[in-house]
Amino acid sequence: DTAVSQTPKYLVTQMGNDKSIKCEQNLGHDTMYWYKQDSKKFLKIMFSYNNKELIINETVPNRFSPKSPDKAHLNLHINSLELGDSAVYFCASSQSRPDPRSSQPQHFGDGTRLSIL
């Protein structure tokens, strides 16, 4: 049973379109993330939600809008897709702890490969 699952695995679309990527985790974690991995394999955080509340919002264009309907789900909607949005988008989850020293590592899904034509 997959712990962090993303759909779709592949997404090929035209410039200017709007698309969504979905993520679900069955680990019981309370924090979820979106990362972008570029063609050079550089992985960079975009957003993070804790208990449906946005806690990390890096310098990401407004065209990207995350939504967390509940603790187990985090979706990413992208408006007006551009060529530079082509990348692999990874969802991850972790469990927060009151004591930061016992924080838990993040578990990743297998990614959504987005190609803009």
Next chain:
Amino acid sequence: QKEVEQDPGPLSVPEGAIVSLNCTYSNSAFQYFMWYRQYSRKGPELLMYTYSSGNKEDGRFTAQVDKSSKYISLFIRDSQPSDSATYLCATSGQGAQKLVFGQGTRLTINP
């Protein structure tokens, strides 16, 4: 300058060799240090996780953190062809939520 520097390789070694992978980081506030392994077309998979300085061993894998020199290492003993993957170091400050990754080192173990 990137917050975490990692030589992207590629690195190619014979089966059975000891592999040493390294990263340096610039932010002295970083306290959590991780190594992830990423196979082609898969997500990063957690290998090692340490808090603050020191060593941690798990089977053939040993992670070392030297906060005084801001240097993190991963050693793989008795390397196997199945260890061929991209290895990503990652670090973060308090709370371990905002991970900062190195670029990843592509490793190939030749039979």
